Structure formats: C-alpha cells, structure tokens
Amino acid sequence: MRKSNGFKLRVLIVAFSLAFATACTPISDSQEVQDEGKAGDNGVSLNDYYPFIHDSLYEYEGRGNEFAEQSVFLEYENGQRGQYRNINPGTETVRIVERTADSVREIYLEGEFYHTENILSTSGIKNNVLLKEPLEKGNSWELEEGYIREITGLDVMIETPYGTFNALEVTTYLDEDRLQKNYYAKDIGMVAVLYFDGETEISSLLSDIIEGPYEKDIRLYYPLESNNEITLRYVDHIFNFNTNDQLENIFEDLFKNPVEEGLTRVISQDTMINSVFLDKGTWTVKVDFTSELIPGWNAGSYPEWMLINSIVNTFGEFYDTDKVYISIDGVPFTSGHYELPENEVFEVDTEGIEEYDISDE
Numbered sequence: 394m395r396k397s398n399g400f401k402l403r404v405l406i407v408a409f410s411l412a413f414a415t416a417c418t419p420i421s422d423s424q425e426v427q428d429e430g431k432a433g434d435n436g437v438s439l440n441d442y443y444p445f446i447h448d449s450l451y452e453y454e455g456r457g458n459e460f461a462e463q464s465v466f467l468e469y470e471n472g473q474r475g476q477y478r479n480i481n482p483g484t485e486t487v488r489i490v491e492r493t494a495d496s497v498r499e500i501y502l503e504g505e506f507y508h509t510e511n512i513l514s515t516s517g518i519k520n521n522v523l524l525k526e527p528l529e530k531g532n533s534w535e536l537e538e539g540y541i542r543e544i545t546g547l548d549v550m551i552e553t554p555y556g557t558f559n560a561l562e563v564t565t566y567l568d569e570d571r572l573q574k575n576y577y578a579k580d581i582g583m584v585a586v587l588y589f590d591g592e593t594e595i596s597s598l599l600s601d602i603i604e605g606p607y608e609k610d611i612r613l614y615y616p617l618e619s620n621n622e623i624t625l626r627y628v629d630h631i632f633n634f635n636t637n638d639q640l641e642n643i644f645e646d647l648f649k650n651p652v653e654e655g656l657t658r659v660i661s662q663d664t665m666i667n668s669v670f671l672d673k674g675t676w677t678v679k680v681d682f683t684s685e686l687i688p689g690w691n692a693g694s695y696p697e698w699m700l701i702n703s704i705v706n707t708f709g710e711f712y713d714t715d716k717v718y719i720s721i722d723g724v725p726f727t728s729g730h731y732e733l734p735e736n737e738v739f740e741v742d743t744e745g746i747e748e749y750d751i752s753d754e
Contacts, residue, residue, distance in 0.1 A: 439495075440492060441580060442561060442577040442579065443490065444580060445470035447635065448604065448605055448607075449602050449603065450602070450607055451464065451466070451582075451601075452464055452602070453598060454597070456597075457595035461588075461596060462482055463597050464479075465480070466636075468487075468511075468636060469636065470513075475489070475492075476488070476513050484504050484505050485507050486505075487503050488503075489501035489502075489515065489517075496522050496526065497523045498520055498523060499521040499523060500517030500518070501515050501518055501519060502521075509634060510712075520537055521536060521537065524561075524563065528544065529544065530546060536565070542563060542565045543566070544561065544562070545563065545574075547562075548560070548561075553584055553585055555602070556599075560576040561577045561578075563576075570591045571588075572589050573586065606633035606638075607635075608631050609632055610630075611630050611632060611707075611710075611711055612627050612710045612711075613651075614706040615627075615659060616659075617656055617749065618657055623695065623699050625702060626656065626749035627747075627749065628652055628653050629748070630652045640669055641665075641666040645665060647707075649661075653751070659704060659707075660690075660700075661685060661688075662689075664683055665682070665683040665685070666681070667681040667682065667722070668680070669681075677714065677716040677738055678708045678716070678717045678718070679720070680704070680708060680719050681723060682720070682722075683721070684721055684722050697730050704719065705717040705739040705741055706741055709741030710743070714741070716738040716741070717739050718733075718736075719733060719739060725737070
C-alpha cells in the first residue's frame with residue numbers, strides 16, 4: 394500500500410540542502426553591505442543562522458525548474474536537532490539538522506515521506522556539514538562526496554520576492570561547471586539557493602512566511618448508526634499541526650470527537666493513546682492504548698468490530714500501510730470478542746466504505 398509515485402527529485406534538488414527557520418525582517422536596499430572580517434566579531438553564532446522557531450511555513454519561489462519550488466515547515470525540535478518537512482511538486486522529504494558547538498549538519502534525509510512522525514532520535518546516516526565555525530570568509534571544508542564547501546561572503550546582498558537581505562553566502566563547488574550558492578540571513582535561516590550548471594541557473598527564493606500551524610490532510614473512519622444498522626463511513630479532514638505537537642493527542646481528539654455530526658465516537662473520553670509509531674522494518678503501525686479502551690466500548694461483537702476497523706483504517710491510511718498492530722498497556726489486543734496474538738496484525742480494509750454524507754443519517 395506504500396505510495397509509489399516515484400522519487401522525482403533531480404540532481405538540483407539533491408544538491409539543495411535546504412534548512413530553514415522563521416521570523417525575519419528584510420533589509421532595505423539602502424543598507425550598507427559589508428563583506429569583510431568575521432561574522433563572530435558582531436557576536437553572531439551558528440544558531441543565529443539556524444534558529445529552531447516554531448509554527449511558520451516558509452514558501453520558496455522556484456525559477457528555472459519545476460522542482461525548485463519549495464515549502465518548508467519545522468515539525469519537531471529538541472534544542473539540538475530540528476526535523477524539517479520539505480515539500481516540492483515532486484515529493485515530500487523529511488530531513489534532520491543537528492547543531493553542535495562548531496557546526497550545523499544534515500544527518501538524515503528521507504524522500505517520499507508523506508505521514509507525520511517524530512524521528513528526531515533516528516541515528517544519523519549522513520554527515521552533510523552545512524555551516525562550520527569559524528564564521529569567516531574563506532573558511533572551507535570537504536563534504537562526504539568530495540565536494541568543497543566554503544564561506545564566500547559574510548554580508549552579501551541577495552534579493553528575493555519576500556525582500557532584500559544581507560546574508561551569509563556559502564558556496565559548494567560540485568564540479569568544473571556546477572556550483573551552488575546558499576544564502577542564510579541572521580535570525581531567519583535560508584533565504585535563497587542558487588544553482589549553476591554552465592549557463593543554466595536554477596533558484597529557490599524566499600517568497601512568503603505563513604505564520605501558524607501546518608495543515609495536514611487525513612482520512613478518518615467512524616461508525617455510522619442509522620436505521621438500526623451500523624456501517625463505516627470516511628471523512629476527509631484537515632487538521633492543524635503545530636511544531637512539536639504529539640500525534641497521540643491529535644488522534645485521541647479526532648477519535649473522541651467525530652469531525653461531522655451524526656457519526657459515532659471511536660474511543661471513550663477516558664481512553665488514552667500511550668504511543669504510536671511506524672515500524673519501518675515491517676511497515677506496521679503500532680498503537681498502544683490505555684486499559685480503558687475495551688470497557689469504554691461496552692459493545693457487542695459487531696459494533697466492536699466496526700470500532701476496531703475505524704482505528705485500523707484511520708492509522709493505515711495515515712501511515713500508508715496495510716498493517717496495524719493494537720496493544721493495550723503493552724499487551725496484545727484482547728477483548729471478550731476478539732484476540733490479537735503477539736506480533737499478529739489487523740489488516741486495513743476500506744473496500745466498499747463510502748464517504749459520509751449528512752443525508753446518510
């Protein structure tokens with residue numbers, strides 16, 4: 394069931410190591426541009442160029458290639474690491490940036506990542522140094538691929554649709570005819586990426602910053618009781634996701650409070666979700682509920698099966714998998730009607746389920 398619409402990132406997108414933050418004030422064209430000395434002379438640090446600021450969606454206008462258009466949101470951060478969602482017309486990518494005492498580096502990158510999941514604790518598989526102390530012109534370092542990255546300017550004026558900035562310029566020399574210039578503005582992060590391949594120029598330029606939560610699509614399943622019959626219906630819904638939101642809390646609320654009137658809640662008000670995570674080894678969603686789940690249902694065999702399917706189909710659709718494992722306080726699911734042996738899963742089954750319409754009542 395995993396999406397297979399292809400990883401459409403081209404060389405330019407792979408090269409674009411996009412790391413973003415929020416909140417900015419453009420400079421005026423009349424500001425003096427200084428391009429000498431050390432950034433540290435004015436007390437500027439790495440964190441000034443990579444602040445982990447919450448709840449802002451950065452929009453980037455693409456020029457020269459359809460995949461250069463970008464939208465970026467900081468999903469999770471813990472002070473040391475930030476997890477960014479990068480969206481372009483071809484795919485959605487999740488990347489983790491780690492800040493250390495003397496560098497900022499990309500340590501993880503995964504494409505075709507369409508669900509939301511906190512993976513900050515993931516072991517690093519990359520060591521792509523984006524910025525490195527000292528923040529001074531001429532400082533350079535070698536990347537894993539053998540390319541050279543260098544700070545080539547400290548206060549370089551760069552124009553974007555959002556405004557004009559004095560920015561730190563970092564140049565990556567890819568090969569004889571290819572190079573990339575990334576521009577970072579203090580207290581903002583990435584404001585522009587310029588990619589050159591011979592006479593070809595491709596750019597991603599900051600065009601807007603939308604403050605507030607990120608909107609995420611979800612398909613929810615609920616039982617519908619009508620004419621003494623229970624069936625399942627789905628509702629396509631958009632929920633707001635703020636930086637560092639806990640998915641357990643979001644799903645709890647959606648299950649307890651159906652988004653359309655007339656549908657039946659899936660769990661009782663006192664039932665909690667202990668944890669949700671995707672086991673990528675088996676591509677199984679594992680959901681652990683508190684012990685109030687079964688007593689809260691107080692239902693017969695068929696109504697209980699409808700509630701189980703509501704949970705299974707909702708998580709399966711969200712995580713793009715056919716397999717959902719349910720446990721209760723760490724113990725495999727068991728009730729008076731159904732029992733799930735350890736390591737066995739419920740399978741997603743959406744065949745024949747129709748979209749909910751108020752006239753269904």
